[in-house]
Structure formats: structure tokens, C-alpha cells
Amino acid sequence: MKRLRSGYTTGACAAAAAKGAALTALTGEPVSRIAIPFPDGRNIDFDLAGCRPVDGTWRSAVCSVIKDAGDDPDVTNGAEIVAEVVIVEANAGDAGAIIITGGPGIGMVTKPGLALPIGSHAINPVPRAMIRKAVEEAFAASGQKIGKYSVQVEISIPNGEVLARHTLNKRLGIIGGLSILGTTGVVVPISSEAWTATITASMDVAREMRVREIVLSTGRTSEKAMEERCRLPEEAHVMMGDYLEFSLLEASAHHFARIHLGGMWAKILKAAMAIPQTHVRHGALDAESAVSFLENLTGRKTNLDYLHGSNTARExxxxxxxxxxxxxxxxxxxxxxxxxxxxxxxxxxxxxxxxTGRIIETV
Structure with a gap:
């Protein structure tokens, strides 16, 4: 089986572009390659598509990264992620501030239920943290003290509004462009063969290690929570991703005594609705259908009218x-x-x- 190549998220690309722009603005020297810190502690190198000072002044620069999504079928693969950094003398109230905004091609949040407030640019929390850290590193590398300045970072994606038409953004209430996404910085290629083979192999190992109870998690956050809650051997934990039905059948075929399944609300709700494959590309969860399901589940004895109009499972x-x-x-x-x-x-x-990783219900 061909080994699929991982890529990098729009958030990681934005952070790399921001660091390159900040360093160029601080030193006046264009940068062609940069390393940025990832949430897992690694430093990853990025080639920069172009860095240049703006208007001939050291206080402003623009830099871009061409997104490489690896072997993942991603609409943003090959897109140019641009960061413009403007450094100004700080006022008393904004010393050391790093202000992150979106420019052309970045969507605006217009509905509740997302990780960002209405009216903000669709640059998610982890990418924002990565951008801030990258800019701070640029100041450290240049020998400048960020506390003397206020830094404005604008992220943009040329043609982003057109690309966004091929995503779920409009349905989610993100209007006018793409989202800057990512929780780890890495895009892991989605291959059903690779995922299912890994699930089977993990369960094979668990059985060989005489594990009797298997733990299925949908992602790293839920897996970490399950590790803390269940206190079972490392081999008992299987990252099933979105392959719910396959994992359940494999657990049965491996003759485990019990399954512990941890997941966030959208995945648990899909399981409740008997949806066997929980990834959004196999069908986004229709919020109104989910509300109707919950009404039927409670026998309409409970008034759930306040759920109508919800935009997402999170809402x-x-x-x-x-x-x-x-x-x-x-x-x-x-x-x-x-x-x-x-x-x-x-x-x-x-x-x-x-x-947050907190378990709020166990049944």
C-alpha cells in the first residue's frame, strides 16, 4: 500500500507567512525559508513564496506560503496563504499586542455555534495561537523587544471567496471566503484503507497483549480524556477517527469484553442517529434533522422549540x-x-x- 503524504493546514501556513513577514519587517531582509513551532512542540520548516517590505519601510512587510495539503483531497491545496504584518509604536494600552485580522478571501462568521464570535474573521483559535507564537519568535530572532510595539497581522487568500464555494462555509454561516483552520498544524491524509488497516492492526495488538476492554476515540482530545478516565493499558486505546461502524464490528470480531467509546457531541449525536460513518465529507449533520431526532427521542414531552434555528451540532x-x-x-x-x-x-x-477535554456525561 502506498504511504500517503501528510501536508500542512491553512493555520500552519498562515503562521509561517506571518513569521516571515514579521522578520522581514524587522530586519529589512526578505526571508526565503522559515521554521515555526507546532502545537506538539516540533519546529517545521516552510518555504516562503515571497517576502518583501511594503512601501519601502522596515515597519511593514508581506509574505506568502503556498499550501501543500499532501495527499489529502483539500480544496485549499495549492492556495496562496498571505500574511501582511504592520509594526507600529505601541500606545500605553496595546504594548506588545498582536492583532490578527482577515483580509480578502477570509470569511466572516455570521452565525452562532462556531468556535468564534459572530462578526469575527474565520481564523480559528489554534491558528491564532500559532500566528502569535510565530510573530513572537520573529521578534526574538531579530533581537527586538515586542513590548515596545503593537503588531497588526492580516491574513488573506487570493481567490479565497471563489474557493469557499466548494466548501461548507456558507452553510455554516462563514461568508465571503475561506476559514483558517487546524488543531495540530498537520493535514493527515484521509484514506479509508489506511484508517481501517490501522484500526484492525491496533486491535490485533490489543488482543495479543490480552486486553479485554477496548477504548475507541474519535480524535486526540477525546482519546486523551479517555486515557485519564479509563486507566486502561496503552494498547487498549484505538483512534477510530470517523470509522464508527467498522470499529464496532472489528471490536466484535476481536471478541473484546466491552467497548468504551469517547467522542464529542457531533460524533455522539451522529451515532445516536445511527449514522455509521461520521466524517463531514460523508454528509454534514443537518441541524434541523438532528433537532427533529431529539424531539422524537424525548417523545415530544419536552419542549425543544428553542433548538430550532441552530446552525451546528455545537450550537x-x-x-x-x-x-x-x-x-x-x-x-x-x-x-x-x-x-x-x-x-x-x-x-x-x-x-x-x-x-476542553472534560467528560460531561457517561452512560
């Missing part, structure tokens, strides 16, 4: 929590458990994990 959960509807959340988790048990034929425990 559904936010509204449920604001209304103190813990019983509805629990019913959804129980439905997910029932589905998993019906597919696998094994006892299943379901753990609902928040983005």
Missing part, C-alpha cells in the same frame, strides 16, 4: 446546556450507546467529551 449542545436540558443530552448518549451495542453485540459505555 444545539450550547442551547441544551443553557436550558438545563441535561436529560436530553443523556438521552442522546443512551441512543448512541444502543446503536453501538446493536452493531457490535457487545456492552458499550459512551463518554461525551467537550472540546
Amino acid at each position: 444545539i449542545l450550547d442551547r441544551l446546556q443553557r436550558h438545563g436540558a441535561d436529560a436530553v443530552i443523556r438521552r442522546a448518549c443512551l441512543a448512541a450507546r444502543d446503536y453501538c451495542q446493536s452493531v457490535s453485540g457487545l456492552p458499550v459505555s459512551v463518554y461525551l467529551v467537550l472540546a
Whole structure:
């Protein structure tokens, strides 16, 4: 089997471009290659497509990175991610501030339920943190002290508004361009053969190590939460990604005694709705369908009118929590458990994990 090549997220590319622009602005010397820190502690090198001072002054520069998504089928592969950095003398209230905004080709958030407030540019929290860290490193490398200045970073993507038409952004309420995304900086190629082979191999190892209970997680955040909660051997933990039904059937075929399944709300809700493959490219979760499902699940004894108009699964959960509807959340988790048990034929425990890594429901 061909080994698929990983790539880098738009967030990582934006951070690299921002560091290159900041260093060029500070030193007056264009940069052709730069290293930036990733959330996992690694430093990764990026080739810069072009760095130049703006208007002939050292206080401003623009730099870009051509996104390489590896072997992932990504609409942004090959897109130019541009950062313009402007450094000004700080006022008393903004000394050391790094202000990140979006320019042409970056969408604006217009609906609730996302990780960003309405009215902000669609540059997600982890990319914002990576950009800030990269700019701070540029100051350190140049010998300048950031506390004397205020730094403005504008991220843009030429043709981003056109590219965004091929994404789910408009449906999610991100209008006018693309999102700057990423949680790890790395785009892992999505290959069903690679994923399922890894799941099977992981379970093979677990059985060889005499593991009796298997832990299935949808992502790194839920896996970390499950590691802390279950306290089972390392070999018991299997990153199933979005291959829910396959993983359940494999767990059954490997004759484990119990399944512990940890995931965030959107994945748990899809499981409750008996959707066997939970990745968005196999069908985005329709919020209204999910609300109808929850109404039917509760037998309409509970008034859930306040859920109508929700934009995302995350917003559904936010509204449920604001209304103190813990019983509805629990019913959804129980439905997910029932589905998993019906597919696998094994006892299943379901753990609902928040983005913070906190487990808020166990059934």
C-alpha cells in the first residue's frame, strides 16, 4: 500500500507567512525559508513564496506560503496563504499586542455555534495561537523587544471567496471566503484503507497483549480524556477517527469484553442517529434533522422549540446546556450507546467529551 503524504493546514501556513513577514519587517531582509513551532512542540520548516517590505519601510512587510495539503483531497491545496504584518509604536494600552485580522478571501462568521464570535474573521483559535507564537519568535530572532510595539497581522487568500464555494462555509454561516483552520498544524491524509488497516492492526495488538476492554476515540482530545478516565493499558486505546461502524464490528470480531467509546457531541449525536460513518465529507449533520431526532427521542414531552434555528451540532449542545436540558443530552448518549451495542453485540459505555477535554456525561 502506498504511504500517503501528510501536508500542512491553512493555520500552519498562515503562521509561517506571518513569521516571515514579521522578520522581514524587522530586519529589512526578505526571508526565503522559515521554521515555526507546532502545537506538539516540533519546529517545521516552510518555504516562503515571497517576502518583501511594503512601501519601502522596515515597519511593514508581506509574505506568502503556498499550501501543500499532501495527499489529502483539500480544496485549499495549492492556495496562496498571505500574511501582511504592520509594526507600529505601541500606545500605553496595546504594548506588545498582536492583532490578527482577515483580509480578502477570509470569511466572516455570521452565525452562532462556531468556535468564534459572530462578526469575527474565520481564523480559528489554534491558528491564532500559532500566528502569535510565530510573530513572537520573529521578534526574538531579530533581537527586538515586542513590548515596545503593537503588531497588526492580516491574513488573506487570493481567490479565497471563489474557493469557499466548494466548501461548507456558507452553510455554516462563514461568508465571503475561506476559514483558517487546524488543531495540530498537520493535514493527515484521509484514506479509508489506511484508517481501517490501522484500526484492525491496533486491535490485533490489543488482543495479543490480552486486553479485554477496548477504548475507541474519535480524535486526540477525546482519546486523551479517555486515557485519564479509563486507566486502561496503552494498547487498549484505538483512534477510530470517523470509522464508527467498522470499529464496532472489528471490536466484535476481536471478541473484546466491552467497548468504551469517547467522542464529542457531533460524533455522539451522529451515532445516536445511527449514522455509521461520521466524517463531514460523508454528509454534514443537518441541524434541523438532528433537532427533529431529539424531539422524537424525548417523545415530544419536552419542549425543544428553542433548538430550532441552530446552525451546528455545537450550537444545539450550547442551547441544551443553557436550558438545563441535561436529560436530553443523556438521552442522546443512551441512543448512541444502543446503536453501538446493536452493531457490535457487545456492552458499550459512551463518554461525551467537550472540546476542553472534560467528560460531561457517561452512560
